Amino acid sequence: MPARADSEPRAAGRGEDGRVPAPFGRRRGEVIANEPSGGYRIITALDPGGPLPAAGQFYMLATEGGWGGDGERPFLPRAFSVAEATGGAEGARLSFLVEDVGPGTARLATLSEGDGLLLTGPLGRPFSTPDELNPDAAGAILVGGGIGLAPLAIWRRTLASRGIPERSLLGFRDRQHSGGLELFRCSEIRLASEDGHAGHRGYVTDLLERMLAGDSARTAVVYACGPPAMLEAVRALCELRGVAAELAMESPMACGFGACFGCAMPLRSGGYMRLCVDGPVVRAADVETALVMGAGHR
Amino acid sequence: MPARADSEPRAAGRGEDGRVPAPFGRRRGEVIANEPSGGYRIITALDPGGPLPAAGQFYMLATEGGWGGDGERPFLPRAFSVAEATGGAEGARLSFLVEDVGPGTARLATLSEGDGLLLTGPLGRPFSTPDELNPDAAGAILVGGGIGLAPLAIWRRTLASRGIPERSLLGFRDRQHSGGLELFRCSEIRLASEDGHAGHRGYVTDLLERMLAGDSARTAVVYACGPPAMLEAVRALCELRGVAAELAMESPMACGFGACFGCAMPLRSGGYMRLCVDGPVVRAADVETALVMGAGHR
Amino acid sequence: MSPAGAVDLCGIELAHPIINASGTFDAIAARRAFGDAVLERFPFSAYVSKTITPAARTGNPPPRLWEEGAGMVNSIGLPNKGLEGFLEADLPLLAELPVPLIVSVMATSAEQFAPLVEAVADRSEVAALELNVSCPNVHSGLIVGEEPDETAALMATLRPLTAKPLIVKLTPNVAEPATIAIAAEQGGADAVSLINTLKAAPLLVDGTPWLGAGSGGLSGPAVRTIALKQVADVAAAIEIPVVGMGGVERGSDAATLLAAGATAVAVGTASFRDPLAAERIRAELEALQPVAGGGSGKP
């Protein structure tokens, strides 16, 4: 991926692609809240001395104790998009939206206030601004599904704080697979749900299709995060309409910092990228398909 | 080891050597108390449906959760002598005296009321009655050190309930390595401590030496449990004086029921016994030395 | 068909596919500990004895055990009563078990193996023999199970001695276990079983060996994916049945070995943690949905 012109002034300490470099090594954060949000949980931790991440970046997380048990998984840390980040010089206050899908997320779900949270991050490539993706951009369309709301939530706030207009289209399979809506407070959102429990009964991509039809595709920029099928629908639609898009993707990760080459994501141009350092936010045009096993937030 | 004449009527369900057979398989007990006792902890659990053990028997214990962590030890269950047992048809109430010496005992020490305790037992060979060891027995001398108080505590109660006279000589290295004295309430005990913090300053075997000198060795029977050096001193002294003795010994154990052959204890006659099924209580005359690595309670 | 149903292991009818791994469940000692419940609720569909040798052995000096976070290293050293002691003292008791009996045997040469195999096979209580050609604890000079030629030569001697099934137990400490399995099959083995333990040496920080024998063998969950690789490779290379083992802790572990080509699955180290682990594993295996044809199970 060639380096891009950096059209926007970056915060001090930002590197390539606007990514915020992580402090070297794993450090201890402290859990200050762990609350249910629909079918998910929002886990908030203090990260003393840690930097403020850029929207779209992620952290590798593990609990301080009980990461494992009976010689069983989890063994490796787990990747989570940061969903909300505030704070300043003394450190950051980070929130993660977590869906319990296996041993690692189950363990994280049991965290209590005061527990240690081992973290490495922020990692990876963040979202690009709309004008970086489309010089004629009029604003941003955020398309999220399920746990994919996490990176979009912080991105929405960032855009809002920069005065960039954004609209969010959020979709859920059913009640169980929804949560994190409070992260979108005070913003313009439209909902879709497959079971009809909220908003439009159907897919969030139905909403996107309508919006791109109404809108001028020329000025649109789409940011999407969600399950592989949703990501793929967004990718295909944007390709069809010639709309610039970025996808926040997923793949199994062992390290999160380019060390293991485990997070291979097929490139349209052939071969693979390492999603942890070349992503997790990728240009939609760079991937052949988002229908890769484990490639999207469920 | 040849079968012995069983001179005493046995409780129903007792087998070879008076041992109480364990229910087949591991079961869940529930912790009802976990309290400090000197440098140790007394952990008490309800064992619904479990039998009452014979004094000298042990259980293999593991916690229900967190047995392991970070893919680390403990992995195998740990052996603990039962220190107190009460109850009836609905089950047993079992107490264990636990010294934190490594990952397994450290984990057990963190148990709270209501937590699950996985247990297999009672296992192994219990103490023999004084008259089984010496037809002229006038009573029992119990010699214990450190965490070795555990099996002697339940044995003392059993003897008392059968009206067999007993005296206990208990020794400790220092304050840190003492505890469990409340298990000897209402009984005649003499103390020794290496640091002089309680009773005679010196070894518990000094007390035994005096007692065997005063006593007629002909009518004495000694039961000992404690660190290898203490066990060996007791063994050598009893051999010298021709006093019948049983030692409750230790060795590393993986299974506790004769399956792994890991708990080898050298026999005087050559070869090894499996301490989990041929012990942990052994005739002093059957072992060459008690100075075997890991052969005694620390 | 339930994956936990009856199976035929080279002519031996097993009520279900879960048996024990040699040396990890002493049925006689278990009766001392648990009484006749062991017979009434016997968790294995066949019983494999601890390995017996021509002469009695006391085993290795202690310590014999080392614990790891996800397994253990043992250097037991095959303590056993020897052929004569086994036949006299143990066989009558093992014959009381409600399942077929497989006797594991080991010797340090074909000439020593032959009378052992003959004497054991001669006993009507014995359904089959497992040939331990792989135990890493005993220094038999050349390890037969590490060389295809040695394995073939051993089979050439032993195969004519009995019509009873001979199961060759393979070592995992080779580059390609399938080459040994093929040699065993060509030599007339009725089945193979694998994996035995992996050579391992817990050392103290100063380099001193912890185990009395210096080194030992690793078993338990730590070796599970190694066992899966070797069982799948071996099952693909031969026609005779395979008994799969190594780190089986759950029904899904057993199901995976069966799907990889094993006919039966042996439970070893898991029994140390829970004497009835095999019963639970079988129940979990039974509860697993029969896999839909062709479905990969991948998300």
Added chain:
Amino acid sequence: MSPAGAVDLCGIELAHPIINASGTFDAIAARRAFGDAVLERFPFSAYVSKTITPAARTGNPPPRLWEEGAGMVNSIGLPNKGLEGFLEADLPLLAELPVPLIVSVMATSAEQFAPLVEAVADRSEVAALELNVSCPNVHSGLIVGEEPDETAALMATLRPLTAKPLIVKLTPNVAEPATIAIAAEQGGADAVSLINTLKAAPLLVDGTPWLGAGSGGLSGPAVRTIALKQVADVAAAIEIPVVGMGGVERGSDAATLLAAGATAVAVGTASFRDPLAAERIRAELEALQPVAGGGSGKP
């Protein structure tokens, strides 16, 4: 003398004995993630590159990772830019690291290995080469590192090509790794390193391989006691230095490998859990009391 002090690894001066295992720390990617702190606080005393091959490789299809309770199985498949890409794009960046550079190389025949070794050894930035011989010889079909003869033949070709240290990386998937180490030493190797990963195959309950490549290699704490056994055996069999690795998670693990005869210790999988694991391991190693002469450490 502190066990964490400077060591000489076949002529390369290392400030301390902790280096990285090939393929488990990409210093260039780490700088993208962590910035120049990687240079300022570089945790290894030498840097071993990921294995490079004559031509570029994209690596194996995903999934490439499987997690176990005490380790992981990977089937990365040696993605790399190939010799030319490495020399052009990566070498200048790796030369900025504050430690000696060891380049890991692999090819599928001695003829393919030769120009690779020559070209890499030719570069002044390179202190030594590690020969990854866990690869098939395209001519014989045999895995070079599994056969003493193949290893000796490879060394006969490569040794004359450079005066720089050649470190042979041994596979653990053999019965006796010392036989391969001896062949490497006799062929003129300056050191050996071990262990590489153990062949393993995570399968789903229906038997389908999880990994895109079908099978992979096990690493992490699960293999620690296997590594100890092999490192001790190899160190006892040869005179040249040994780089020990396999499941090192703590300073005591490193100390044990050093006591078993290793000159340096490599940290692999542990870096995935904590990018600075090696720094902690070195600090823990330093904090360990120097072992009293002759004391066994046994209780």
